[in-house]
Amino acid sequence: MIQVNGLIKDYGERRALNSITFDANQGEIVGFLGPNGAGKTTTMRILTGYMPPTDGTAIVAGYDVVEESLEVRKRVGYLPETVPLYTDMTAVEYLKFMADLRNIPNSKDRAYETLERVNLADRADSYIGNFSKGMRQRVGLAQALIHRPEVLILDEPTIGLDPAQVVEMRNVIKEIGKDRTVLLSTHILSEAQNLCDRVLIINKGTIVAEDTPENLQSRLVGSQRVVLRVRGDSDGLDATVKKVKGTRKIETKDSETIDVRPQVAKAVVQAGYELIEMRPVGMSLEEIFLELTQDNAAGKKS
């Protein structure tokens, strides 16, 4: 559905995108993760036909974004970061306008229908200017959904929403992502984790990692970490645990799935300590993200 190959975008001297390559399939929710200014919005703007790339190709819904821009735009729904709304229109007027621009028959019915889908039917005839941030975001999403697009591109869809609205928005996106392609950007990692089938981490215009959230986590952690809390004289504990650690390291290199906890527990208990608590700590996506993006920054400087 989305095939991006060697995409480059220069803003004057500054290179915003440095040869980005990825793809996204139908029924897949792909998350774009990266700090501000990493190139997320630039990529999305190229994919929606808003601006042409400096170099490289992008094919969305089977059409080239430069050569067949209008065809791409017919098939893509786009929610920009700053939700573009006409505050002097009512929600339904606005959606009817957008539906008319896309030549949808019975545009008014479609507008009401779409408002229902984002749970805003009760405010259909209110002016958008009086809407809260969350409601505006939902009108923006409705606008992106009005033509039932094959590909949905959402730039930070949950930013500025309250927790309940975030959950609601995520459910709507998940629902849509079942049979359509969704590309969304975020810098909230938990969001990428529980929403996306696949995550692309982008930094300074390059993709630094790409995988499922789970794989990304385990791949980058590489090993299991365990917090131990023991009671007793700490002398010799180090040595005991070190002994276990050593064996574990060898074993985990063979297979990552082995649970090391029983052995650790046994060793600790055998050494005469009372084991109070032991729990596994996965490296959080936050840490992975910081590690990746910071390493990258340091690497570039040197």
Add this chain to the structure above:
Amino acid sequence: MRNIWTIARREYNHYFISPIAYIVAFAILLAIGIVFGINFFYFAQNSFQNPSAVPDISPVTGVFVFLLVLSTPALTMRLISDEARMGTLELLLTAPIKDSELVIGKWLGGMLYILSLVAVTLIYPIILNGIKFGSFTLLPGFVSPGLDINVVLSSYLGLILIAGVFLALGTGISAMFTNQIASFFGTLILFVFLWWLVGFPANVVPGDGAALFQYLDMKTHFYGALSDGIINLSDIVYYVSLIALGLFTGTVAVEMRRWR
């Protein structure tokens, strides 16, 4: 075509909730009303002394055209500048419409608004001429035997063409700036140039040069021409080319925004 109409309709509706559009309408209609009233009573009192004066509609169309120079920048300044400022341009540029359709739609929206004002001023030729169908008089007019309808039509054609030119150039300039005030003054300066300044060299440059500057002057294609019932193809071509130039400039400016 349908996209142009969708854009134009929204723009037209927007004028009716915009205070600037109401101020422009009020100012234009008030000024025309005053000028018409003064002329009307002047001729009513002096027609015996000056029986050769032929009544025409120039107190309406001539004044309207002049007021357009000053007021269209206020009508066009927000057309595209404001979309860019509010971020809604991103919406329109990712919708399946061509850049030219967007620009033409914006222009057409402004055109429909001006045409509404023009329609209001039709009351004045009706006051003078009445409403007559051949020998049947539905409403008697104030002048006898009535107005030369062809001159009225020609004047209105000129008025509509000039409105089209001003709106097209204004739309083009609005596409260049994100700031409405910049668009307003950019447009006003261009109009002052085309309406007054470009014709001046015609008085000093000898020979064909004078003819060139005279041709470039927007006024000369209206006053003494369309305004007097003389329809020349060259005048129409001049105005239509300027409309095309304005719309083309606007389309290029929108396209250039994509590359920025």
